[in-house]
Amino acid sequence: MNPSAQQRVVVTGATGNVGTSLVRALAREPLVGSVLGLARRRPGLELPGVEWAEVDLSLEGDEPRLAQYVADADAVVHLAWRFGPTHDPVETWRTNVLGAVRVFDAVAAARVPVLVHASSVGAYSPGPKGGAPVSEAWPTHGWPGAAYTREKAYLERVLDTFERDHPLTRVVRMRPSFLFKEESASGQRRIFAGRFFPGQLMRPELLPLLPEFEGLRFQVLHTEDAADAYRRAILRDVRGAFNLAADPVLDADSLGRLLNARPVKVPAGAVRGALSAAWRLRLAQASPGLFDALLHMPLLSTERARRELEWEPSASSLEAVEAFLRGVRAGTGDDTAPLAGHRIG
DSSP, X not given: OOTTSOEEEXXXXXXSHHHXXXXXXXXXXXXXXEEEXXXXXXXXXXXXXXXXXXOOTTOGGGHHHHHHHHTTOSEEEEOOOOOOOTTOHHHHHIIIIIHHHHHHHHHHHHTOSEEEEEOOGGGSOOOOTTOOOBOTTSOOOOOTTOHHHHHHHHHHHHHHHHHHXXXXXXXXEEEXXXXXXXXXXXXXXXXXXXXXXXXXXXXXXXXXXXXXXXXXXXXXXXXXXXXXXXXXXXXXXXXXXXXXXXXXOEEHHHHHHHHTOEEEEOOHHHHHHHHHHHHHTTSOSSOHHHHHHHHHOOOBOOHHHHHHSOOOOSSOHHHHHHHHHHHHHHTOOOSSTTTOOOOOO
C-alpha cells in the first residue's frame, strides 16, 4: 500500500463500539479517500466520506457480496463480533469464527495489502504470578471456560496460518483491554448487565458499597483512543500484535473512589454464584465463564504501541469509565442497532 496515496478502507462490524469511532476517525484522515462500513443492519448514521453496506458474515450465501466489497480495498479492518447469545456458543461461533475466516479468505482472494484484526486481551493465556504486565509475546491460548476467550484465541491460530500462506499481506492484530465510551454505554449495559437493568441505578448515592474480591484488577481504554491506534496501524508499515490500554490499572479502591463507594471484601465465589444465577435465569448475558476469564487476564504492557505507532491515550482509564457511566445513566447510544440508546426505569 502506498502511504502517500489516498486509501480505500473497508471496516466490518462498523456499527459497533469500535467501528463507529473508527469510521469517524478514518473519515477525518487526509490519507483515506473512502470508507466502506459493513454491518448486518444499515445504521441511521450519515457520515461524510463513509458508505454503508449490509452483509451477514455468519451466512455462506453472503460470501459473494463480501468478496465484492473487499475487492478494491487497500485495507480491511475486521471488527465484527457477536457477544451473544452467550447461552448458544454455536451461534456466536458462526459469526465470530466462521465469519472471520470468510473475511480472511476474501482478503486473500482479493490480495488486499493490509488486514487489521480485532483481537483482545481475552486472547491471552492467564497472566504471570505477581501480575507483571505482559508483552505481545505472551501466549495466546485464552481461557477455556468462556466462548469469548476461546474464539479470540482460536482466531490467533487462524491468523498464524494466514500469515504463513499470504506473506505479502501485512497483518496487524490489535489486542486492547476493555473499551468504553459514552455513545456505546446502552449497548454495553445490555451485554453485561441485561436489557432490563435500570441505568439510573449507576449513581454514587445509590451504590454506597462496592464488592471487592481477589483478582479484581483490570485495564480500560477509551474507545476513541483505540480507534486512533487502529488508524495508525492502517497507515504505518507495521506488522504483528499491539497491546492497547490506558493508565491507571483499575481495582476496587480506584473504582470505589470513582463511584464514591466503600469497597467491601467478599469471596469471589459469592460474586460468581450471583452472576451464574442471573445468567441461568437469562437476566444477564455475561456468563460465569467470562467472570473466571476476567480474574485470569494478564495486565498489558503498551510499550510497543507507544513506540512503533507513536500512540498515546488521550483519556485515562478512569475517564473512560466515567464516560461509560454517564452514558448508562442517560441511556446514550449511537444510531446503530448494536448501540442504540435506551433508558430503563
